[in-house]
Amino acid sequence: QSALTQPASVSGSPGQSITISCTGTSSDVGGYNYVSWYQQHPGKAPKLMIYDVSNRPSGLSNRFSGSKSGSTASLTISGLQAEDEADYYCSSYTSSSTVVVFGGGTKLTVL
Amino acid sequence: EVQLVESGGGLVQPGGSLRLSCAASGFTFSTYTMNWVRQAPGKGLEWVSYISTTSSTIYYADSVKGRFTISRDNAKNSLYLQMNSLRDEDTAVYYCARGGRGWYVDYWGQGTLVTVSS
Numbered sequence: 001q002s003a004l005t006q007p008a009s010v011s012g013s014p015g016q017s018i019t020i021s022c023t024g025t026s027s028d029v030g031g032y033n034y035v036s037w038y039q040q041h042p043g044k045a046p047k048l049m050i051y052d053v054s055n056r057p058s059g060l061s062n063r064f065s066g067s068k069s070g071s072t073a074s075l076t077i078s079g080l081q082a083e084d085e086a087d088y089y090c091s092s093y094t095s096s097s098t099v100v101v102f103g104g105g106t107k108l109t110v111l
Numbered sequence: 112e113v114q115l116v117e118s119g120g121g122l123v124q125p126g127g128s129l130r131l132s133c134a135a136s137g138f139t140f141s142t143y144t145m146n147w148v149r150q151a152p153g154k155g156l157e158w159v160s161y162i163s164t165t166s167s168t169i170y171y172a173d174s175v176k177g178r179f180t181i182s183r184d185n186a187k188n189s190l191y192l193q194m195n196s197l198r199d200e201d202t203a204v205y206y207c208a209r210g211g212r213g214w215y216v217d218y219w220g221q222g223t224l225v226t227v228s229s
Contacts, residue, residue: 036215038156045206045219046148046156052213089156093214099170100146100158100214 003101004029004090011109017078020106022090023071028101030071034093037066037075040105041086049088050075077108085110113137113218115207120223127197127227133190133207133220141185144210147192149203150222157203160192161210175201197227 005023012018022029022037029035035053038046048057050066053073063078073092077084090103119131131147147159160181161170169181180193190207204222211217 032214034214036211038216040156045221046216047219048211048215048217051211051215051217057217091156091158091215097170097176098158098172099161102156102158105155 003094003098004092004103006088006090006103006106008104009107009109011111012077012080013111014080014082016080017076018080018108019077020075020088020090020108022073022075022092022103024073024092024094024101025071027096028071028092028094029068029073031095032093033068035066035068035073036091037064037073038089038091039084039086040089046089080110082110084108113209115209115218115220117205117207117220117223120205120225122226122228123197124229125198125227128193128195129197129225131192131194131205131207131223131225135188135190135207135209138209140183140188145181145183145190146208146210146216147181147190148206148208148216148219149201149225150206151200151203154203159205162190194225197225199227201225202227 037050040046054066114136116134178196182191206222207220208216209218
């Protein structure tokens with residue numbers, strides 16, 4: 001069982017917006033602004049999408065945005081496109097001995 | 112262009128050992144923290160280990176503590192993971208991952224598959 005909880009799947013139609021949640025505790029998501037999000041297409045390495053809760057790497061589309069409220073972080077993708085179909089993982093620093101924890105991943109389907 | 116190329120994966124029997132390597136290029140290796148992250152077949156990502164720029168700070172996931180050892184050679188722009196006492200549940204693709212200026216990974220290698228099986 002993953003330390004951070006994500007929905008197993010979400011779906012949306014092209015052009016719509018979707019939000020993926022990532023729920024932790026005060027020891028990780030709720031206690032620090034060190035939440036990051038990764039996109040992974042089948043057979044490929046993950047790609048950084050959001051870091052430090054809401055920052056986008058240089059060159060990344062502004063259709064991707066991140067936020068946090070309490071111990072739940074969220075990734076929002078607006079103007080959904082076919083190429084956004086992938087697995088998405090959240091991650092956070094944690095005060096436990098593990099230091100870094102991931103969510104179980106969310107499969108995004110573009111209908 | 113940042114490149115991270117892993118090597119050393121393969122088939123090993125339970126209880127055996129394997130050493131993974133990661134060759135880094137396209138950036139000043141000595142100024143970045145590094146990580147190993149793994150992904151079991153059909154499963155999610157699991158962080159394995161972290162090493163600071165000078166190797167002074169090292170962390171491990173509880174699942175590998177006491178069995179795996181992370182190290183780096185800044186002169187050779189290389190990261191390593193020595194894996195001992197391997198178990199079936201260590202079977203995964205192992206990614207070499209560059210740390211960003213915080214607790215995240217900004218670049219990933221393509222991964223190397225480690226299969227632990229008799």
